[in-house]
Amino acid sequence: MFSNVRPDKRKPTLAQRQHQKMxxxxxxxxxxxxxxxxxxxxxxxxxxxxxxxxxxxxxxxxxxxxxxxxxxxxxxxxxxxxxxxxxxxxxxxxxxxxxxxxxxxxxxxxxxxxxxxxxxxxxxxxxxxxxxxxxxxxxxxxxxxxxxxxxxxxxxRQWRHLAQERIEDVKPNIPLGKKFWTVTEEERSELNSLVEGDGFRQLLQTIGGKEPKRVELLDAAYWMKGCSSLGNLRFAVLMGVGSKKHPEYRLLDIKEATLTAAPSAKGAKMPKGYADRVVAGACALSPFLGERMLAATICRRPVVVRELRPQDLKFxxxxxxxxxxxxxxxxxxxxxxxxxxxxxxxxxxxxxxxxxxxxxxxxxxxxxxxxxxxxxxxxxxxxxxxxxxxxxxxxxxxx
Known part of the structure; x- marks a missing residue:
């Protein structure tokens, strides 16, 4: 029903999926x-x-x-x-x-x-x-x-479990189909620019404990995931870090940050950017998660980059x-x-x-x-x- 969807068909398909899930x-x-x-x-x-x-x-x-x-x-x-x-x-x-x-x-x-x-x-x-x-x-x-x-x-859980669960494969690619859809040329270009930036390298250095000598975007796809957030930008990005022969893989969840429905306290001083606000809140509420997140911009929209780990599960x-x-x-x-x-x-x-x-x-x-x-x-x-x-x-x- 929800096979690989062309970019121009995303909106109605996502709306249908959201109604179905709810x-x-x-x-x-x-x-x-x-x-x-x-x-x-x-x-x-x-x-x-x-x-x-x-x-x-x-x-x-x-x-x-x-x-x-x-x-x-x-x-x-x-x-x-x-x-x-x-x-x-x-x-x-x-x-x-x-x-x-x-x-x-x-x-x-x-x-x-x-x-x-x-x-x-x-x-x-x-x-x-x-x-x-x-x-x-x-x-x-x-x-x-x-x-x-x-x-x-x-x-x-180890990397292979994360790969099999999220991308249904341990090979360095994201198979297009029900959950993962083709990205546009503009989106791929923006994602490449993101991973080449200093902020992204700093995030990888924090995660890995050292500055990565090599960073390569191996594959990327639009990710149909979530419920209330369906319709916003969301990407799965597979990264190769380190040696080309024996790389370490990183799977990233890149999610659009939007205006909240939740009201803030009067006079509250929060970051103005939607993505910066999410990262700041994560660092305060969930430090294990906040240290693996980065605020960025994709296609002129604020996004939060989060490294996924095999242990990140839900009940x-x-x-x-x-x-x-x-x-x-x-x-x-x-x-x-x-x-x-x-x-x-x-x-x-x-x-x-x-x-x-x-x-x-x-x-x-x-x-x-x-x-x-x-x-x-x-x-x-x-x-x-x-x-x-x-x-x-x-x-x-x-x-």
Whole structure:
């Protein structure tokens, strides 16, 4: 259906694919529609009900698919935020609310009872507070098989696994077809200019620990990947670094940076360039990822260059058991808490923690702002998802 697509046919094909992906499940619809979340959040009554946290870099699109294992330059693995397209300096409560919505929809997609969602949101706050304090809670991975299996896979993965998964080959080329499409002459020229630039060489030096003697663009393709970002520029670039006979391969993800739907805090000082903002947010929230990223320009559009590593994976949360869902909620909230907390002083962490605790009821009760917000958002997205499916089905019938 989506074979190698000519450049002039990309837009309608990408739009069709986006509609299709968002129709796959209510959870997929939530992941692919950040704008609807922030449209709801813009209400003055909603804003008044939320706790006002310190202004820090936030993910801006903090759903379960955007958290996962990533590797640093030495090969150490940690679970961090792995997609920063929407990152801004803003209210950390926004990340908590969007994560809560995503977890609730994941529970729904796994046919778990409503009480599970209540338990998940309760555990979220506990996990977040532990992470905010800079501590890492030891989670029994036997209780969270979807997390354990991915982490085990991440530790054992090498270049051949990345190549086979991403480009379906270990040979130095990107096979055109369903996911990878032909680039234009202008795009290839721009990509060549990028890899010949000083900024790119500096990135490779940071990654490899030394200045590369030889850098060659072996192959490049337009990459149909993602959901909410479909329609923006995205390229897969295969690089050869070092000896021509025995090169080291680097696979790069080059992704267009755009205006965010996430609102920034009043008076927040952020880089003006979209790509510079993404890299700055990544360095603050996910240092393992930020050190492998570069802001650049392709075809007069801002892009973020990211080196892909075999360990960079994402969690697929389907078919969850109740105990798994609750443990995952606590674990993921802890990841977000550490990402926010590392930007704050001890006094600021204490004040934000105190604000969250002051809104927490006694016994088994998630904070009212979190529970009511997730409840409203789940109902809103469920209705919008069904309407999207209806419209998508009608388009399919006409086609």
């Amino acid at each position: 129709a796959e499940s209510a959870h997929a619809y939530v992941r692919g529609n950040t704008a609807r979340f922030y449209d709801w959040l813009a209400s003055k009554s909603v804003q008044a009900a939320l706790p006002q946290g310190p202004s820090v870099w936030i993910c801006g699109d903090c759903h379960t698919g955007n958290l996962g294992p990533v590797s640093d330059l030495e090969g150490n693995i940690d679970i961090q935020i792995r997609d920063l397209d929407q990152t801004v300096i803003g209210n950390p409560a926004h990340d908590l609310l969007r994560l809560g919505l995503s977890l609730a929809m994941a529970a729904r997609s796994s046919d778990l009872p409503g009480v599970t969602t209540a338990l998940m949101l309760e555990e979220m706050i506990g996990g977040y507070l532990i992470g905010l304090a800079g501590r890492t809670e030891r989670v029994d991975l036997k209780e969270v098989q979807p997390i354990r299996s991915v982490l085990v896979a991440a530790k054992n 697929e949360l389907v078919g969850l058991e109740q105990s798994e869902a609750i443990a995952i909620a606590r674990l993921m909230a802890g990841v977000v808490g550490r990402a926010h907390g590392r930007q704050l002083s001890r006094e600021e962490r204490y004040a934000w923690s105190h604000e969250l605790k002051s809104r927490h009821g006694k016994g088994l009760e998630a904070p009212r702002w979190l529970w009511s917000g997730v409840l409203d958002l789940a109902a809103l997205h469920e209705a919008a998802y069904l309407d999207h499916c209806r419209r998508f089905a009608m388009r399919q019938r006409r086609a």
